[in-house]
Amino acid sequence: MTTREPTLRADARRNREAILDAASDLFARRGESVQMDEIAERAGLGVGTLYRHFTDKQALRAAIIGRRFELMTGLARRAEQVEDAWTAFETLLYGYLESVQPDAAFRLAVLGPQEPSWEAIEAEKSAFAAIIERIVRRAIDAGHLRADFQPSDFVLLTRGAMANMSGDQDWRRYLTLQLEGVQTGAAPAPAQPEDRGHAS
Incomplete structure (x- = not known):
């Protein structure tokens, strides 16, 4: 249990950074018209993972x-x-x-x-x-x-x-x-x- 938690935290951090990188790129290109599912797709993650990090x-x-x-x-x-x-x-x-x-x-x-x-x-x-x-x-x-x-x-x-x-x-x-x-x-x-x- 204790050996798994740091890995999960590292994975979560990587997922969060991937989401922010994808969102930054899409917002810069298209502004407010970008949708959450597009951000998830650009980040290579599921929409559920995106919403676990960011509600909106x-x-x-x-x-x-x-x-x-x-x-x-x-x-x-x-x-x-x-x-x-x-x-x-x-x-x-x-x-x-x-x-x-x-x-x-x-x-x-x-x-x-x-x-x-x-x-x-x-x-x-x-x-x-x-x-x-x-x-x-x-x-x-x-x-x-x-x-x-x-x-x-x-x-x-x-x-x-x-x-x-x-x-x-x-x-x-x-x-x-x-x-x-x-x-x-x-x-x-x-x-x-x-x-x-x-x-x-």
């Missing part, structure tokens, strides 16, 4: 977001170690957006009309949000961000930039204009990509 598309969207948040928490921790408060803020902000730019399924999950099941990924969301809050507070205390800037405003900035990632729209130009509205006079100009380097 809202739960799938939340899991796609949660998986991205897990990755971004690592970036956020590295950004938090940057000594300069403004550079830390920019490292997190641009690193986050550069990471999600090729992830159309994540952007759809965040920006789509259907609200994800946030309670399913509360731990991932909370871990990422806590680091955002600390980085924002440092930038405010250092005089780089306006005093009324909230951690939730970080979300507004990223969602606005993500909404400008389709087609030929320039999300970097959008973000530069937005940052000019939240920086104080003491803050440096937003870094260009070649100055900042690529966060990973």
Whole structure:
């Protein structure tokens, strides 16, 4: 009994990742029109297996977001170690957006009309949000961000930039204009990509 349980857990993890990979691909290609049975077929699993992991598309969207948040928490921790408060803020902000730019399924999950099941990924969301809050507070205390800037405003900035990632729209130009509205006079100009380097 004890030797079988780890194998089952590993199988379940593999099935879950296969489902998320399939859902991400199909959502990116076709958006909300994708059906659960199509996701199961793409993942090479039965529909029953899919529903044992995810009850509906809202739960799938939340899991796609949660998986991205897990990755971004690592970036956020590295950004938090940057000594300069403004550079830390920019490292997190641009690193986050550069990471999600090729992830159309994540952007759809965040920006789509259907609200994800946030309670399913509360731990991932909370871990990422806590680091955002600390980085924002440092930038405010250092005089780089306006005093009324909230951690939730970080979300507004990223969602606005993500909404400008389709087609030929320039999300970097959008973000530069937005940052000019939240920086104080003491803050440096937003870094260009070649100055900042690529966060990973």
